[in-house]
Amino acid sequence: MAGSVDLHKISRFANLAIPSMAVLFFLGGHYLSFYFHFLTVTFLLLTLVNLFYLFIQKKHTLLRNFGILGQARYIIESIGPEMRQYLFANDTEERPFNRIERSEIYRKSKGIDAASAFGSQLNFDNAEVKIRHSMYPVDKADIKPYSLTFGEERGLENSYTITKPYMVSAMSYGALGEKAVRALSRGARMAGIAMNTGEGGTPKYHMAEGGELIFQMGTAKFGVRNDDGSLNDDKLRKLCAEPTIKMVEIKLSQGAKPGKGGLLPKEKITKEISELRGVPMGKDVVSPAHHIECVCKKTTVAFIKRVQDIAMIPVGIKLCIGKTSDFLEMVLEMKAQNIFPDFIAVDGAEGGTGAAPKAFMDGYGMPLLPALYSVNKILVREGVRDKTKIIAAGKLINSSRQFIALALGADAIYSARGFMLSLGCIQAMLCGNNTCPVGITTHDPSLQKGLIVEEKAKRIANYVHGLEHDFYEMLAASGIRDTKDIKIDQLYIPEDTALAGQIKALLNNPNL
Ligand SMILES: Cc1cc2nc3c(=O)[nH]c(=O)nc-3n(C[C@H](O)[C@H](O)[C@H](O)COP(=O)(O)O)c2cc1C
Known part of the structure; x- marks a missing residue:
């Protein structure tokens, strides 16, 4: 698609950039300051992980094709439910219980008045009893x-009688x-x-x-x-x-x-x-x-x-x-x-x-x-x-x-x-x-x-x-x-x- 981000290109760049950074920091550590070696070690480890993803593991196509950047997908996917619940899902969207339904229970349970304002957010076009x-x-x-x-x-x-x-x-x-x-x-x-x-x-x-x-x-x-x-x-x-x-x-x-x-x-x-x-x-x-x-x-x-x-x-x-x-x-x-x-x-x-x-x-x-x-x-x-x-x-x-x-x-x-x-x-x-x-x-x-x-x-x-x-x-x-x-x-x-x-x-x- 014209104008869309080419993730494959970006990942190829990253796969080259990571070992290059390791070499750069190594030189920095050798010629400028010893502290650069902390970064050298970090990037060396990243390089090893990346090589493992790209050439050794066989389970995940995404990691084999994209290397370490492919991992971002799994991380984002794993926090997806939380992101949706807290940031993106609207009040009537989630299941089994949406935020409006949950909030009503929370408020009742805390003894807070559960009255709402302005109007119902539910559907009135013939879909609900x-x-x-x-x-x-x-x-x-x-x-x-x-x-x-x-x-x-x-x-x-x-016999057993209930009163509620x-x-x-x-x-x-x-x-x-x-x-x-x-x-x-x-x-x-x-x-x-x-x-x-x-x-x-x-x-x-x-x-x-x-x-x-x-x-x-x-x-x-x-x-x-x-x-x-x-x-x-x-x-x-x-x-x-x-x-x-x-x-x-x-x-x-x-x-x-x-x-x-x-x-x-x-x-x-x-x-x-x-x-x-x-x-x-x-x-x-x-x-x-x-x-x-x-x-x-x-x-x-x-x-x-x-x-x-x-x-x-x-x-x-x-x-x-x-x-x-x-x-x-x-x-x-x-x-x-x-x-x-x-x-x-x-x-x-x-x-x-x-x-x-x-x-x-x-x-x-x-x-x-x-x-x-x-x-x-x-x-x-x-x-x-x-x-x-x-x-x-x-x-x-x-x-x-x-x-x-x-x-x-x-x-x-x-x-x-x-x-x-x-x-x-x-x-x-x-x-x-x-x-x-x-x-x-x-x-x-x-x-x-x-x-x-x-x-x-x-x-x-x-x-x-x-x-x-x-x-x-x-x-x-x-x-x-x-x-x-x-x-x-x-x-x-x-x-x-x-x-x-x-x-x-x-x-x-x-x-x-
Ligand atoms: C965590 C959990 C455990 C449950 N354990 C049982 C169970 O041991 N026996 C059973 O008949 N139903 C069990 N249920 C089903 C509930 O008793 C109930 O029939 C069903 O969830 C519908 O009620 P609700 O929509 O108010 O949750 C369980 C439900 C949940 C959420």
Whole structure:
């Protein structure tokens, strides 16, 4: 291209200039001042590195063609995410959460008024679901306080009632470091909300903070397994007798990697992890893609019943929807066996994870809003909506998205990354590397050092307080006196959203 910089020419010049400079500085050191030899050594080293790049290494074409200057590309590329995040990306550009969304959480968590000025920076040209207000807003004092009881459908003695619609979604000790788990658990306790333990086995650090916990049983059943990965009834019974464990969640699948199991490499199995997860040291442990007890709809529903009978507390399932017909068939089986989970947690494909293959993260699963609509619709259509509760998860980090989820049929809200951001997550996207710069998804003590549990716990409580404040304000603006009356007609759903497509699909095909 005319006028463009010819990098090849520049690199050829540099490749000659570097050894020439070494010779020049050598002469300078010999004839003028000894101190020039410091530069001689530097340029000699650069010459050697350059020769290595140009003639010896064979992996990188760029370095073989351009020499040391080619290295600049790798350096610039490696600091690209930081440069974009801090300098170049605009406020609505980044994913999964843009700066506006993150700032709102940071401000709520610090207890700062999250009001903005001038106008919304979001899209109003028919691309997003919005909420309809009422011409006759109600008084906040007239709104019935939120309350939801899990297990009431089965008349459980140990049913569990929540009085705020939010819960911390599953994140295991393993994905999170000790301090993050402690700060989240303490913050959840201060806020008066429940926290899901994730699939990391016996929730030692969660329990130490004394909050109310939902024990998650992943497909490897860490903490409650036999050596072959099947359920150990006695271990589960013992754990559920702990006063901090309020509910059990059987994880069937997860939005970020539906249908995918996992591997816990032996290198990661420390003595502590081996004890908490109930797995031997020195051997890789596989998390299968499904519970070995659950090979079809019949065995899956029977397994829910088995866990309910052992746990004696509410027991629900977590899943990401793939084929709506699969879910319909499972509901029909539940009806046939007259067994229903006490809750169904619907995880959208946009959900997060500590680590997952990119193909799964990007390519699999139904996004939350259409999935939630489908689950609710199918339960209503089959006449069993009153047999269970629905919890929604998937980027429900702010009050408006949470309200939309409630309008689509959710009874309660799970958030994982909302609470991570509240803890101080800066979206460095390094959760799987053990190098989280703010000490959340790392076990490195030098990185956890900066995470002060007391301070961060307060942020969690502030965040929940801010969300709750918005929640009642929004109910008032929508003219709703009881959360149960938040319905889909409260939403404005543009034609070209995935949600509109799914609504049409379900209307047109009763077998979905
Ligand atoms: C660091 C991290 C660890 C997670 N660990 C688990 C887990 O152990 N079990 C699980 O079912 N989901 C896990 N998830 C998924 C979340 O529980 C949640 O379903 C998903 O991220 C959607 O919620 P969000 O959009 O609010 O993050 C994890 C997510 C993150 C970000």
